[in-house]
Amino acid sequence: MSASSKNLVTIFIDDQPYQVSTKDNLLAGVLSQKLNLPYFCWHPSMGSVGACRQCAVMQFQDENDQRGRLVMACTTPVTDCMRISIKNSHASEFREQVIAAMMTNHPHDCPVCAEGGECHLQDMTVMTGHSAREYQGTKRTFTNQYLGELVGHEMNRCITCYRCTRFYNDYAGGKDFGVYGSKNQVYFGRQTDGALASEFSGNLVEVCPTGVFTNKVFSAHYTRKWDLQSAPSVCSHCSVGCNLSIGERYGSVRRVMNRYNSELNGYFLCDRGRFGIGYVNGEQRLRKAKGIAQQSPVQLSTLDIAKALSHFRLKNFIGIGSARASLEANFYLKKIVGSRNFSAGYNDSEMQVAAQHAQLMQLGKAPNLAEIETSDFILIVGEDITQTAARMALSVRQALRNAAIAKASLIGIPSWQDSAVRTIGGTLLSPLFSMQSTSTKLDDVAEQALLMPVERMSLCLQALQKLLGLGHKKAVEKHINEHFLQESFLQEQLSTSEQNFVIAVYQALCRANKPLLISGTSLVSAELLASIAKLMIGFKQDNDMADPSLIIVPPCSNSLGVLSLLDEHSLSIEQVLTTLSEQAEDEQVPRVQGLIILEQELAKCSENQIQQLRALAKTLIVLDHSENRLTKLADIVLPVATVSEGDGHYINYQGRAQKFTQVHPPILPIQESWRWLDNIADTLGIKVSVEATPVEPLTENDNLDASANIKVNTIAKNARCQSLIQVHQFFAQHYSSWPELMTGMSSKPDDKAIARMSHRASGRTSQMANISVHESKATQKFDDSFSFSMEGASIKQTTDMPFVWAPGWNSNQAIGQYQEHINGPLIQHAQSHFIAISTSLANNPHWQLTNKVASDADKREYCAQVAASLTYVQQQNIHLTEWQSAMTPEFQMLKQSNQLFINHDTAEHMGVTSRQWCKVVFSATNEKMQLASQTVISQVMVLANLPSSLAFGNFPLCQSLTHQLEMKITPAGAQEITDYLSQFNDGVLAAEASKKSVLERLKENDQTIPIRLVSGGLSDV
């Protein structure tokens, strides 16, 4: 990029020339040059407010000006040839005095402060040279608050920089936190004690430059930052794929910190990503294999596995993969069982959704989070992204500020002048429209937010598509109401509020230059995705509109990885059951020996389906890291590594392949899924994929894939893979379907491995002194780019940094030293890789939607049906929707009691009032004409804008209920309410007890440190 396109000008800092961008303020410009200038209130992502007066520099009019004037660098624009001095004695004395003033009330409790060793205030104090404490008076003190189980509070350490409230309220839209002042007592917290309600509360820990807000889970089992062993990782809890740095000590995961990625998470994570790692240390972890005879009492060996599986050699299995397992593990499973025996664990409806999703992925690359923030129009359809892809919702909130930023720029106020832009902008927001089946946290910033069942969302999208088809936007916009009246379908089928919604969306789209459409798979509606596809095609017509970008949010960290593996042969769970039951009826044809289930809890399967799977599978082999209903039923259970214990790749919602790296080796026999599958492949003999096999005449001795009657060869694979690199090479050599770019992404370390520990780590001698004063050998691993030690190369300036540190910068704000420029990509950043999603899944007629063109009369009848039936939708929850994070005890303690939202008419009809405790009976007749029902004790909440055909709540309904339900609500009896509440409270107490017992166990384990010497699978000790 040329200097002019970056708006670069020359400025003189202490008489030295530097090229600095005029797009940002002087402080950002100085820090981009890797010069040290202290600051507190400015944040690279939140801009400047000039609250702390710490970033003072001397500015001179020209080279003859000897006097200069003090300016705050963060509120000063960069101009060509400007001259400033950081070293000037007045400026540095001023900065030192600012720190001295702050320290008058700040407790000097660094030795016991959780922030010690990574505190921005410590760093800045050293940077300014302030070292002597002169103030002898009494310090101002505060009472701390209980802010929930995730974030701690120690207000005495506050230096009044306002970053916390700027993040929590202004940036993340939180409502239950703020700044309260009386005289010189300024307090940052809640009005009363209570758990912070924001999905982003954990960012306070990183945003606060001191130790006011601390990670409570980390503090409970604390270690200093420099004693953590860390590795670059990727969040395993949703499809955004935020980059993380996971820190571990003595075999237990201690905390998760943000790992800067300029295209995705930037500086912030959601609470699920930061605190949801609790399952790694959890009580549900599987630590032993089940169903395998162990020869040695000490350890399980590969020979034991081989013996246990030997009688399955060359037998066929059905493999059920998982969207939370790595791409490598899923690919390997598919190759072991063959394309025709592979399932993603999706039911029929989910397979239809997957087929539509694969088609939509062909429409172009979905924008990353940084690109979302540049949008000037957003329509969200049927996906509560604050709960299912939370970091994305934070980016949507920033995009809404673009209207205010544009207004401010008209009068010369740059975007980084945060306070001024907010003042000028007032309540002005870029347009956000939302169609949902449940209330969402983005409703308060939406221009219009409508609640409706998913079928009506499709109708609204069809209406919008019709408007697009009418031609040039100016002509349509001018007479839009008439167009609506002319189209009988539009005016007859849409309610007035829906018509107004569609018209408003169309009008806002006419003005948009960078529109964005976001939807997802939460409502499991293939029809909704098909309507979106048609709408997107509508934009390509001659209507003069800017084409919107499209994001489809799937549920899991590797949903797209699994989607890339699905093809026309892939099975749904129903088809797996049919295959198993057909062969059960004809014992002479043993086509499938059983099931291999990979990291999959089959949450959408009913208990009945699970029992059928168990009964029909001759052998049930389950690989998972934590106990679930399948591991309890399995014949063989193989305990697998979690995201912090292994290597692999996840594919995010865009198709972006990202590597997670082992932070600590697991305690054997736990090993990564791909290692178990490698053991299994070795024993069973793996088959060349159907697509890679030339079809040759069959001979008598050929091994047949009976279901396909296609010749199958076996690869003589005698040696197990020792590293992910070897796995990739093996895949690349034998399977044409393995994406080449994945092999390119994993290369052998060409120079010294990067140290996972900081150079200040206490060292192995000290760590194990209670056992032996002799230094143990560091853990080693084959083909690893990182060492399990403080020995090794220091962190590199790339996206692969295990943790962030720079000389003089111990806090996470050291990241500025590794960015090309502030907020820019990292120096030597790795190139982003995107894998292709094939549409072959849609070639299977089972997963296609019927393309019958419905007449208007049909549509009317259908609309009447939808309006007459009841749809219940379960609310998504950031803490508890995702299976892994839901095991975190601190999240379980945040669970809320049952709430059911209905509209006024329904409440009146049932004779109940808002907040009343009721007994709710849901019932439905399924396809086999059996009546299924479920009774729930719940508080009823009445919502004015909810259609009577829709109800939503925070409790799950059993799988055997279809979505068209009957609902009977009666006031609950006193005893029923008491019983329910006592059961609910028992759940919270159990979570609290689990939290305590995990902590006790971990602390006890610290006394017998489980350090392993090598790290390469079962035979490595």
Ligand code: SF4
């Ligand atoms: S609590 Fe922390 S972030 Fe908030 S004003 Fe005080 S020092 Fe700043």
Ligand code: SF4
């Ligand atoms: S759960 Fe999703 S949004 Fe939250 S940190 Fe993880 S990847 Fe990011």
Ligand code: FES
């Ligand atoms: S960083 Fe400049 S005034 Fe606070």
